Amino acid sequence: MRTNRWWLVLFISFLVIGCGGGKTYSLLVRYQPAKDFPTLKEKMGPTLGLAPFKDERRETLYIGYHSPYTGTSSYFKSNPFPLEMAITDTLSQALSRSGIKTVPLSGWDGKPESLKMIEPDSVLMIEIKNLWMEGKASAFRTTLHTRVHFVISLGVKRDGKVYTRNVEVEKEVTLARLNPVIAEQTMNQILTDIFDAFFSNPY
Numbered sequence: 001m002r003t004n005r006w007w008l009v010l011f012i013s014f015l016v017i018g019c020g021g022g023k024t025y026s027l028l029v030r031y032q033p034a035k036d037f038p039t040l041k042e043k044m045g046p047t048l049g050l051a052p053f054k055d056e057r058r059e060t061l062y063i064g065y066h067s068p069y070t071g072t073s074s075y076f077k078s079n080p081f082p083l084e085m086a087i088t089d090t091l092s093q094a095l096s097r098s099g100i101k102t103v104p105l106s107g108w109d110g111k112p113e114s115l116k117m118i119e120p121d122s123v124l125m126i127e128i129k130n131l132w133m134e135g136k137a138s139a140f141r142t143t144l145h146t147r148v149h150f151v152i153s154l155g156v157k158r159d160g161k162v163y164t165r166n167v168e169v170e171k172e173v174t175l176a177r178l179n180p181v182i183a184e185q186t187m188n189q190i191l192t193d194i195f196d197a198f199f200s201n202p203y
Contacts, residue, residue: 045121
């Protein structure tokens with residue numbers, strides 16, 4: 001009798017585990033400038049060092065969560081992964097199109113005094129305080145709430161100064177239905193808004 005009961009408990013456990021796992025979708029992180037930056041090279045210099053970006057979020061594995069009205073919940077993950085690498089890569093690609101060469105730096109303490117010790121003309125560092133998308137569905141609609149919080153530090157060796165900007169964006173949209181394509185487009189549009197504003201006037 002005990003053996004039968006043990007098999008019953010084991011069978012139920014397998015059912016719970018099998019039904020509880022949600023899908024994970026990869027969202028391509030892509031910053032595509034919507035404008036030109038004719039004075040950016042003059043302000044930053046021809047070579048920009050990219051210090052290691054810091055992901056300081058409590059949850060670093062995912063960048064979002066979707067809870068449908070019926071069915072299994074799912075998560076969003078950055079592509080590339082981890083998130084700090086994704087943002088570094090997409091910024092490097094975008095800046096190269098503006099004629100600015102980016103080079104990786106092993107580290108930077110964020111202080112003006114250390115700028116004279118780096119080779120590039122400027123150095124960029126980003127602290128990712130928050131980047132999270134959350135979709136909650138009701139019977140007839142889904143609300144997608146996105147929060148992004150970056151601290152962007154730009155050190156300009158010529159000036160001997162570090163310019164720091166605290167950027168917080170919160171956006172909520174109501175959709176008939178949420179899917180990974182819409183989530184990706186929403187996230188990348190916010191990134192475009194943030195970085196277009198920053199590179200238009202970096203200091």
